[in-house]
Amino acid sequence: MDKRSLRVAVLGCGSVGSQVVRLLQEQATDLEARIGARIELVGVAVRRIDATRDVEVPDGLLTTDADGLVARDDVDLVIEVIGGIEPARSLILSALEHGASVVTANKALLAEDGPTLFEAAEKAGRDLYYEAAVAGAIPILRPLRESLAGDKVTRVLGIVNGTTNFILDKMDSSGAGFAEALEEAQELGYAEADPTADVEGFDAAAKAAILASLAFHTRVTASDVYREGISEVTAADVQSAREMNSVVKLLAICELRAVAGGDDAVAVRVHPAMIPRSHPLASVREAYNAVFVESEAAGQLMFYGPGAGGAPTASAVLGDLVTVARNHLAGTRGVGESAYADRAVLAMGETRTRYHVAIDVDDRAGVLASVALAFAEHDVSIQTVRQEGRGDDAQLVVVSHEATDAQLSATVEHLRGMDNVREVTSVMRVEGETE
Incomplete structure (x- = not known):
């Protein structure tokens, strides 16, 4: 030889x-x-x-x-x-x-x-x-492992699945429902005959675990990642986001969060979320991927390109x-695993986030006050509220300030049990500052 x-x-x-x-x-x-x-x-x-x-x-x-x-x-x-x-x-x-x-x-x-x-x-x-x-093809792991090795990465926010991005983009641009957009994705070869791994977030969760492990020097597995897919996202959800000048994306979110004692813990989640159209990730169209990285010294970086394909x-x-x-x-070898930080991984209930909640209620005096009280009882502050009358009933659209996911989940369950609430029609997390 x-x-x-x-x-x-x-x-x-x-x-x-x-x-x-x-x-x-x-x-x-x-x-x-x-x-x-x-x-x-x-x-x-x-x-x-x-x-x-x-x-x-x-x-x-x-x-x-x-x-x-x-x-x-x-x-x-x-x-x-x-x-x-x-x-x-x-x-x-x-x-x-x-x-x-x-x-x-x-x-x-x-x-x-x-x-x-x-x-x-x-x-x-x-x-x-x-x-x-x-x-x-997007070079993201090497920058995290090598280029940013001298910095402290605090957050990685990404669209890392082209199939779901194509579907949500079609729902936003055409008003199509999930099933219709999925069918088009399958016809064009963007989605498999069995799209479960993509649309239910398993693919993105695996990628989020890898990103978090590299960014935060901590071992994170797919089982540590909170996961929700997009199969429950409706045309009404997408329309509501549009009314807030936002768009719905399936996001992989990896971040450091301060916990008691002054230490940092790792929070990793994959779920659909509303982001303002002014955010760089909102403009990622079709089946493209993009990863947004925030670090203490470098600031904000974005990596964009085709995220799949042979x-x-x-x-x-x-x-x-x-x-x-x-x-x-x-006769040498490159950088191996870096897991020296060994940070704790937060459960989803401890992770701080924001909610967009659409609620069908009786259209009568005092309902808004009782809904606001339900949020207050769980220490969740309301950022904005919009009310639309529709005959005998009305719809309230509430966007919360940041709270733990457990507090927000408890609030939604409280709302569902109220006599003057007919239905909680939509619950979606919100990232970035909406208008």
Whole structure:
């Protein structure tokens, strides 16, 4: 083997894997110049050799023996793009154990069991890079891990799922309901036939766990992330947001919160929220992603671009490949896990937020006062209230000041039990200063 070549194995040849293989072939000369060594593709593990693929894989490279491929002692780098928990976890651990560094795009695995992988990489003295796991082609993990390493990040607020952003954008721009917008997303290929992982927030929650872990130097798993999807968002919710000059987005919110004793704790949540149209994230359209970062010294930063798709994700994979390959040639390794802060993770009930509450009430004297009293009894201050009469009933739209989520939830339950409240028709969290 040429001592100035690095041998690469790819696990998976789907929408992302096929683009990785294509770019490795098309950009071979440039990659060699950037790395200082030739990249040699030595194997591509797939489930079925005869499956139709978007790229032509050179003869003899396809194999169904993924275990054997990662265990080869002549493989220097392994790229994992098969997704899921198993067999991806076992294959990555085997690759590290046998001396290969790993580049992965597996957000679900990192969010569930990242520490096991990081510890294995540390023990093996090898790299584990994963830029492609969050927000596709957008470079966000490296800035958090390296560029902002000398700063204190206080908040990461992001649109990290293109499917839900497309749906909510269509609901806002056309007045469509959720089902109609989802159907269009599926027709255009933005949503899977089973869209559960996207529309119920599981995908975004995994990404939020990874972002929070890096930003706050604390181990955060997907189970630590409060999660709500967008399937209950109605056209009326979107219209109400429009009336406040706001827009509804599914947000991943990771922030530091002061707790008793003067320490900081980590709060991580994924849910639909109203944000003012003046906020930079409000202008993120279609299936694009964006991540808004706030830190003490740098201030406010925003990262924007295509957050999914084969080619954009493959771009992030190859960016990591170049870095890992350079490290390999230099006989060093990059930054590993940083969890030294070991901050507590707040439960959602302890997290401070704001609510938009739409309430159908009897249209008679004293109702507004009784609703205001319900908020006051739970120590929730009202920021604004709007009332619209509709014959025998009326609708109150209340936006609260910040309070704990537990206080706000208790307030809503109180309202639902009141005799003069016909229905609490909408409850949604609010981020940013609405008008």
